[in-house]
Amino acid sequence: MTADDRLLSPFTGYTRAHWAESADRMLLALRPFASADHARIDLPGRASAYGRDSDSLEAFARSFLLAAIRLRGESGADPHGLTQWYAAGLRAGTDPSSPTAWPRPDRLDQAKVEACSIALGLHLSRPWLWESLDSGDRERIVAWLGTVVGQEYPPINWVWFQIVVETFLRSVGGPWSPEDVDRGLRVHESLYRADGWYSDGPERAYDHYGGWALHVYPLLWAEMAGELCPDGLRRAWRDRLTRFLDDAVSLVGADGSPLLQGRSLSYRFAAAAPFWMGAMTGASDLAPGVLRRACSGILGHFRTNGAPDARGLLTLGWHREWPEMAQSYSGPGSPYWAAKGMLGLALPPGHPVWTDVEGPLPVERTDVHATLSVPGWLVSGTRRDGLVRIVNHGTDHSVPHDERADSPLYARLGYSTATLPPLVGTTVGHPSDNSVAVVDGAGRRTHRNGFETLGCELVDGVGRAVSRARAHWVTTEDDHGPDHGSGRRGTVRHGPTVTMGSLLRGAVEVRAARVDSAVGLDGASRLEFSGWPVADEVLPAVGTAADPPRAEVTGGRLVSCVVGLAGLDAAEVRRERHTSPLGEHVAVPLLQTAQTPRVGRVYVAAVVLAGADAGETALPTVTVRPDGPTDTVTVRWPDGSTSVLRLPAPAPAAA
Template sequence: MIYDPTKANPLSGNPLKTRDDLSKAVIDLFKPLLPYFSEGGARVRLSATGAIFDRAAADLEGFARPLWGIVPLAAGGGHFPHWNLYRRGLANGTNPAHPEYWGDLADRNQRLVELAAVGFALALVPEHIWEPLSDGEKRTVAAYLLAARELEFIDNNWKFFRVLIDLGLERVGVAFDHGKTVAYLDELEAFDLGDGWYRDGPVRRVDHYIPFAMHFYGLIYTVLARGDEARKNRFRNRAEIFAGDIRHWFGPDGAALAFGRSQTYRFAAGGFWGALAFAGVAALPWAEIKGYYMRHIRWWSAMPIADRDGVLSIGYGYPNLLMSESYNSPGSPYWALKFFLPLALPQDHPFWTAEETSQPEFPAPIALKPAGMVAMHTPGNVVVLSSGQQHDKMRDANEKYSKFAYSTRYAFNIEADDRNFSAASFDGMLGLSDDGVHFRMRETMDEAQIAGDRLYSRWRPWNDVTIETWLLPANPWHIRIHRIATPRALSTIEGGFAIERADFNADRSEHEQGRAIWYGQTDVSAIVDLSLHLRTGHAMTPIPNTNLIHAKTLLPQLRGEIGPGSTLLVTAAIALPIHENWTMALENPPAPPDLGELERHFRAEGVSVPAFTLSM
């Protein structure tokens, strides 16, 4: 049999237009898990791959994460036929005397994460998962949850997990001291950056954890918590403001911006739009909110995101361990089911009765100041220029946070071999090497500023090499300026956008002094040198399975050598769908900006990127 990618997705064939379609999607996503439940129902082990935490915690993850979709389905009146399995698993997993016990709890432990889904279930559908338990089972479950809430949670969105556990305990009448709940809520609010944005802890980054965690859980709190009206109003108000910005992380086809860690959670990225509906926050017209929401899940329905048996894989657009995090177990992808939160709403809710509208047009660049980003809507795509994000304690953090440009249509590549400079992609990035083998790129920064719709950063790939980078929108192009001060000679490679590669060498390329272009079957990608001394264009074929969306890609690059002293590199990059008027765009690249004028502009208007401004 030939592998059929449409069968590698339980959503395939579902029109995903209505509430009933989404209810069916939850069941279709859950069914492939049934053979992997343990006899006692407490553990779900989906493959032999591992994560940094123990197997029991990973098995709990496989058990708990589907609840994010199952619970709203049931709360909204949908039929889920396997509640007995979940009740049995909950009773056994929390029982230290049972062979399927989930294990003892500890500070900052993965079990604390997964128990938030149990708290959510107790809070929203206790009639299905709590009330049928025996008195002894209730005592066992309650004791486990009470022990969990007393522990230390990581200083980021994890603090919401104690809050969710507490919402469940409160709903089922289990007494506890609310002091720790309030303390964590206060600490979570201290992550507020203004303009609706949060940090995800004391860090220099704002990624998808802001919409699908910080706002998502905060909006759940506004519905399920008793009292605390002032705080709930703050959560709602921040979400309302944030919606106007985060819509620029979604392309017109529904694709979300692939940026940051935990991309394997896939359509959890669209959960923010559903959380707005759940909390009744009409941040935008319901028709627009629904459009962002439904287009997103339809985009995912066309991707080969599951294994042959329909189990969601670790990966993004296809199974791919290379891009995964150390904390991604086989059950991790099922956080994607957070997307289905609005199934808890009745059919006649205005979110469900609204007719979808398409994404509005945004002809001008959009500054997302708190994040240090500038969004640029191009045909079929949103390009986001970025300076002010970093994560120095994660594999592939350079690629996930520190590239110059990210895109909803052209996802980023990760580097597969850091000892093969000539085989590196450097899409949306400048790579440098002082030995022709090993390489460096932007990872952490000394400074990050935004001035209107322009960005600046100063970074050091080595302690004795300083690079200043300016990023400018020039729709549909963008411009990068790099001023490099180095005491020794360096080799450089700079990449454009990665596009899908066809079989049988059906794509064609052009590469010459000063530019490189790939003409793919669906898209065109080009990079042009605007420097005084031109680099050599190179039509690069990246290592397979390094791009998040496409297993095989094409990438235009500029390659050159620089000597000791100060060097100025100026680059323009573009990618467009093949059906767009790409010929005119390629024939009219932008002119190089005046660097002196640009520096004066930043001296007059530049401010530190809020996400970056943090005492480390």
């Protein structure tokens, strides 16, 4: 076990040797699960929707990318025989006569993804692996990869899988299509929004894919493509990455946890990939020591919490194994896309990102106040507890006016580096945390998917955002389609239009909502504000109070509470079990109206997430008054400063 170096790395103790040790342990742990010819790696666990053959290829391809990164950074030094081990697997996997031959990309969509990891790995390890193969081996590999040419790819990050494969094929005299590459590049440009942010598709899909895919692949490709990549495009991508990293570094908690938001979270420390890309290309204003601090913090967070496991395997889950958090496309080998989060090992030991002293993360220097207008996020990081939280008025993995159910990983009002919405169980179909919802007499909660963003800005250090949702109930039980992160479809019952807004300062969000119509309301309807979910291995402590109405949960190192400031009457704590990878028990504080919500009235609560050791959180007071066609919520913070939140006039009724 490598000893920590607190002089070079005062925050994490991690050096390049820690990273190399982690990578080698992960790679060697796979070997007992490999076929004799190394083409298959059959890991234990639930199969993906694509089946075991696909999952086996996935484990090989993604771990091969990690092996290639190790070879690149060590200039071919290979004490574990990675070159020959993976060469054998490539030889058998691409031989159509072999009993362990891989499914072809033109016959299985998931193979299109894995072909990219294989092509990128061959590029990175070219002097040591590709050049050691005989002509027959090369011809079979080219033939297998060549089946991607002319294939259709969805207009998301997948276009890079075709671009990278065909560019590698071009470099070795194989088949490729300039039209495929050009089409993919055009799709990529269509995904760019502004301020360094990409959406992974036409929907409001802002998540880790923007970093570990849509920033990483273009600049890796620019290096392998040579003159195929125009200089202007290369410069634009570098500038976008620079801007993105300024935001991304503020989303890492002091404990190294990335934001728990979006799909494919089982890739874990792949979240470090864009920071490494900043170091590899120089496309970052962040000091090399800060880049390494972010990356080592992320890796250290998972190592400390049990990933990889005692066998050295990355399993489906977040910290420890928890298969329920996976999307349907995820198999036992999927987590090995964490290899992208180890790109720094492709850099030599003398690179400044390895030799400079670690610098602090933004949340370790001071409290963080930021507004990310593209995804519609208000960001608050608090130095006293190291937590980073966002309030979300812009992202739902959907499009305006869509009426699917809310996706727990995208459509909640809040996400953080220490909490995660419940992902299974009876409440998942009905928003149970960080929501403003209308609850009917049967306990069903409305969804806000398809909402409109009405503003997102930072004013005097306080985040302010407003959105409007056509609230709707969705019966999703009959939707048995694959889970790719979006909300479920089903029979829709319309509810009222709800305008909601947030002011975020420190650990406190002042959340306001106004019901703008009576659609779907009856005598049993209630308006509900739910707070942050707290998960713990032991039963969290909970409490409620009536004056003012207050619901509070304390568990692990967190305190979550919701306190009524205007119009909310009844406090409750909802308890669940086995619905989160963060702990056996989950508790969510919430407030409801005692009566049917009144159309046109503004309801307000303080929603708090803080560290249990951070001390008492002082709460603001509010005044609500009509201001012409709008409603104005004036917030007086405990230090005497004030902020104003305006809820715009209701939208005209639909014809």
